[in-house]
Amino acid sequence: MKRPANSRKSPRKSKSREKVGRSAKSADSSRPTQKQRPRIGLEAAIEKIIPREWTLAHYNPQLPPVLSTPAMIGMMEVAAAEAVQAELPAGAITVGTRIEVDHLKAVPEGTSVRATARLTENKGRFMIFEVEARAGEHLIGRGRVYRAIVHAKFHAQAHARKS
Numbered sequence: 001m002k003r004p005a006n007s008r009k010s011p012r013k014s015k016s017r018e019k020v021g022r023s024a025k026s027a028d029s030s031r032p033t034q035k036q037r038p039r040i041g042l043e044a045a046i047e048k049i050i051p052r053e054w055t056l057a058h059y060n061p062q063l064p065p066v067l068s069t070p071a072m073i074g075m076m077e078v079a080a081a082e083a084v085q086a087e088l089p090a091g092a093i094t095v096g097t098r099i100e101v102d103h104l105k106a107v108p109e110g111t112s113v114r115a116t117a118r119l120t121e122n123k124g125r126f127m128i129f130e131v132e133a134r135a136g137e138h139l140i141g142r143g144r145v146y147r148a149i150v151h152a153k154f155h156a157q158a159h160a161r162k163s
Contacts, residue, residue, distance in 0.1 A: 036088075036089045037087075037122045037127075037149075038083075038084035038087040038088065038119055038122070038127065039087060039119070040119055040120065040121065040122065041118065041119060042083045042084055042087065042118070042119045043083055043116065043117065043118045043119070044079045044080070044082040044083035044116070044117055045079055045114055045115065045116040045117075046075055046078055046079050046082065046114070046115055047112060047113065047114040047115075048075065048112070048113060049110060049111070049112050049113075050067050050071075050107065050108070050109050050110060050111050050112075050113055051109065052065065052109050054067055054068060054071035054109075055067060055068060055071075055108075055109050056068050057109075064106070064108075065108055065109040066106040066107060066108055066109070067106070067107050067108075067109075067111070067113065067140070069101075069103040069141075072101075072103060072113070072115070072133050072140065072141050073099055073101055073141075073145075075113065075115035075133060076099075076101065076115045076117060076129075076131040076132075076133060076141070076143075076145055077096050077099075077145055077147075078115070079115045079116055079117035079131065080094070080096075080117035080119075080127075080129040080131060080145045080147055081093070081094050081147065082117075083117050083118070083119055083129065084119060084127065084147075088149060089149075089151075091151050091152055091153060092149050092150065092151050092152065093149075093150060093151075093152045094127070094147040094148065094149055094150070095147060095148055095150055096145065096146070096147055097126065097146045097147060097148050098145075098146035099143065099144070099145055099146070100143045100144045100145075101131065101141055101142070101143030101144070101145070102141060102142060102143055103140070103141045104139060104140055104141055104142070105135075105138055105139070105140040105141075106140075107135045107138075107140055111135050112135065112136070113133055113134070113135050113140065114133070114134050114135075115131065115132070115133045115141075116131065116132055116133075116134075117129040117130070117131045117145065118130050118131075125148050125149040125150075126146060126147070126148050126149075127146070127147050127148070127149070128144055128145075128146055129144065129145045129146075129147065130142075130143075130144060131143055131144065131145050
């Protein structure tokens, strides 16, 4: 059956075109090379006195004024980001992609908590950190944090488009 002269087939993207577009993008420095990946074993720590705003009681006065799990994880994430920041490519940052953390012990507002992170594995632009949080000699949390390397400029642009 013949098509009418004014009708057109919908355009199909050829695989070769897609590959060209992708290869041009991958030639960009948006993906870290082996040399650009932070070294395994990098570590960082942050220490904070727990403010009321980081406790459960801040969100619900019926709950105790102890460090919330999200606040503890936030400290671990910051330590992980700081551990590798000096070895990232220019303009790059890290963003969290996954967490596997156990909160083992409650600590009250005003306690000094130290969160540490150590880079244990690189998988392309993704990194895995062993993390823990301590209050003095007491282990209050431990686990793994996963972060990805992204370029701050592109990340901000993508976020702006979604807003």
